[in-house]
Amino acid sequence: MFTKRRALALVAAAATGLVVVTGWSAGAEEPTAAPSPDRGLYRVTAAKDDAMDAASRTEVASSGVDVLGARDGAMEIVAGPAQAAALRSDGFTLELTGDVDELLAERSGGPSTRDVSAADFPAGDESYHTYDEMVAEVRAAASDHAAISALSSVGSSYEGRDLPVLKISDNAATDEDEPEVLFTCNMHAREHLTTEMCLHIIQRFTDGYGTDQAVTGFVDSREIFVVPSLNPDGSEFDISGGEYQGWRKNRQPNSDGTVGTDINRNFSYLWGCCGGSSGSTSAEDYRGASAASTPEVAALQAWVDARQIKAHIDFHTFSELVLWPFGHTYDEVTDGMTQEEYDHFEDIGTQMASSNGYTPDQSSGLYITDGDINDWMWGEHKVLTYCFEMYPSGGGIDGFYPPDEDIVPQTTRNDGAVDILLTNAG
Ligand code: GEM
Ligand code: CA
Ligand code: CA
Ligand code: ZN
Numbered sequence: 001m002f003t004k005r006r007a008l009a010l011v012a013a014a015a016t017g018l019v020v021v022t023g024w025s026a027g028a029e030e031p032t033a034a035p036s037p038d039r040g041l042y043r044v045t046a047a048k049d050d051a052m053d054a055a056s057r058t059e060v061a062s063s064g065v066d067v068l069g070a071r072d073g074a075m076e077i078v079a080g081p082a083q084a085a086a087l088r089s090d091g092f093t094l095e096l097t098g099d100v101d102e103l104l105a106e107r108s109g110g111p112s113t114r115d116v117s118a119a120d121f122p123a124g125d126e127s128y129h130t131y132d133e134m135v136a137e138v139r140a141a142a143s144d145h146a147a148i149s150a151l152s153s154v155g156s157s158y159e160g161r162d163l164p165v166l167k168i169s170d171n172a173a174t175d176e177d178e179p180e181v182l183f184t185c186n187m188h189a190r191e192h193l194t195t196e197m198c199l200h201i202i203q204r205f206t207d208g209y210g211t212d213q214a215v216t217g218f219v220d221s222r223e224i225f226v227v228p229s230l231n232p233d234g235s236e237f238d239i240s241g242g243e244y245q246g247w248r249k250n251r252q253p254n255s256d257g258t259v260g261t262d263i264n265r266n267f268s269y270l271w272g273c274c275g276g277s278s279g280s281t282s283a284e285d286y287r288g289a290s291a292a293s294t295p296e297v298a299a300l301q302a303w304v305d306a307r308q309i310k311a312h313i314d315f316h317t318f319s320e321l322v323l324w325p326f327g328h329t330y331d332e333v334t335d336g337m338t339q340e341e342y343d344h345f346e347d348i349g350t351q352m353a354s355s356n357g358y359t360p361d362q363s364s365g366l367y368i369t370d371g372d373i374n375d376w377m378w379g380e381h382k383v384l385t386y387c388f389e390m391y392p393s394g395g396g397i398d399g400f401y402p403p404d405e406d407i408v409p410q411t412t413r414n415d416g417a418v419d420i421l422l423t424n425a426g
Contacts, residue, residue, distance in 0.1 A: 036081035039100035044075040048091025057367040064283035069319040108243030119236045127404035145206040155299025158252040161232040169223040179426025182312040189234025189247040190400040194315035198228035200411035254281040261288040265371040266297045269379035274328040276370035311384040311425035318399040321389040322353040323363035325378045328370040355416030
């Protein structure tokens, strides 16, 4: 099913006698006759000096394009015609691999038969949780396991959705002097597998209590906090209209009429410091009007400020990476990070990566980011904090929408890493 915009482009192209190429084989050079798609899927495989190193990945990321993933020296991005042309004139090699609007329509299964006004996952992806289904699951866990869980709220999203947080611990109603560990998910709307990751952690540490020895030990000696969605507005928007939107940001309007701030560039530690975010409201990594200008970030920062969190994982998709701070600089050692502290991050990160088969790295090794959650967690609170990029390792825009058969294997894949973090908390 073509989106309206795509249909208009086709009519325009036909009217001007342009040959419209309907499909591209992966890796082919861009057909000269076809118009560049409004939202083109590209692989960036080389920079002007050939090495696609962190500096060149940072240059691409800070150009305001939508970075889907980066691995083994290549980046997968979504860009418009002008953005692609600008990167090519800067010496980057871009391979056009698809038209995102067409790919999303195909992945969503074409015109849906269900009521498209109600946000729901396309046929075949029903095991993914909508916002309401996620809330119901968290409430059920709290009521079924009242002795070891307590449900509360981090705050509200821009559109007024509650941001639930479930505490899992023995004597859950009491704030005991036990190391506190936080798991956050779905900061970026389209990264729905991460919501399932947080729901799996909830299910494992509630259902497993009393039978699984490791789980029981952690619940008795830690206070585990799980936030399944930091961006419910964006997540619901992404599945609205009967097909996936490929949306990343929140849904807060900007003064110029555009919509969305990148929550993972809006945190207050060195906000906007270092070329790791954009000041352009239309950019996918728009940092917001000011630090913590999004209600979601303001709520999470205030919630963490009031607790004694010792360790944290923020789950994203995709690329299969374990990342640790800092993101704002390539330096291992800098203000706020000694060599000993860095080495500890690397040691635990490498252990976690060997348990799930991801690749470990300092987060700036991917590309520079500023205002991200991990820099704030460590910079402000010295939390042992990581970013996990989950499955798949690549795959273009479809990489955000793995079939729901992948949920169980790809969430349980992180059980060992979660246990390593819990062991090293405190
Ligand atoms: C990343 S997640 C943060 C990783 N940190 C750095 N410095 N690369 C992002 O926020 O852009 C990718 C994603 O959103 O999954
Ligand atoms: Ca306890
Ligand atoms: Ca406590
Ligand atoms: Zn993300």
